Amino acid sequence: MPQTEIGSVEDIPLGQMKTFKVQDQTILVYHLKDGFYGTQNLCPHTFGPLKMGKIIDGSKIQCPLHRARFDIKTGEVIDWANFPPGIQVLNVVRKEKGLKTYKVSKKDGKLFVSI
Numbered sequence: 001m002p003q004t005e006i007g008s009v010e011d012i013p014l015g016q017m018k019t020f021k022v023q024d025q026t027i028l029v030y031h032l033k034d035g036f037y038g039t040q041n042l043c044p045h046t047f048g049p050l051k052m053g054k055i056i057d058g059s060k061i062q063c064p065l066h067r068a069r070f071d072i073k074t075g076e077v078i079d080w081a082n083f084p085p086g087i088q089v090l091n092v093v094r095k096e097k098g099l100k101t102y103k104v105s106k107k108d109g110k111l112f113v114s115i
Contacts, residue, residue: 003105003112011111012036017061019051022113027102029111030072032059037072038102038113045081045097061099075099 006020012031019041020027028041028050039061041050048065055072056062062069066081075098103114 001103001114003114006104006111006113009036009106009109009111015055017051017055020113022115025115027113028061029104029113030055030061032072036104036106036111038104039070039072039075039099043068044099050099070099073101075101 004022006022006029012018012029014031014033017028017030020029026041027038029036029038039050042048043050043063043065045063045066045068048063050061050063052064053062056069059072060069060078061072068081069078070076071078077096077098080096105112
């Protein structure tokens with residue numbers, strides 16, 4: 001799988017995240033305690049920008065729109081959209097779907113993502 005250089009490890013402080021455009025995709029890269037991880041930037045529920053969300057419990061991302069939560073490392077759904085009250089009606093149409101993840105590696109202070 002080809003790797004694309006996206007920047008320096010110093011571009012993303014510990015506990016932060018940043019988006020990068022790679023080919024035709026926007027990838028959200030997170031700097032967690034145990035390394036760097038990448039996911040799609042848009043929430044699969046109603047396509048809210050996860051870059052505007054927040055990292056919860058050190059390894060989960062929460063969507064800013066409807067509070068869906070995902071495991072950053074695996075993309076697995078932790079909690080599907082549950083806010084505001086009544087959003088569950090939309091969930092009948094928008095079934096649970098995990099995040100696409102991307103391998104992020106570092107070498108000589110530089111970050112690389114595999115697409």
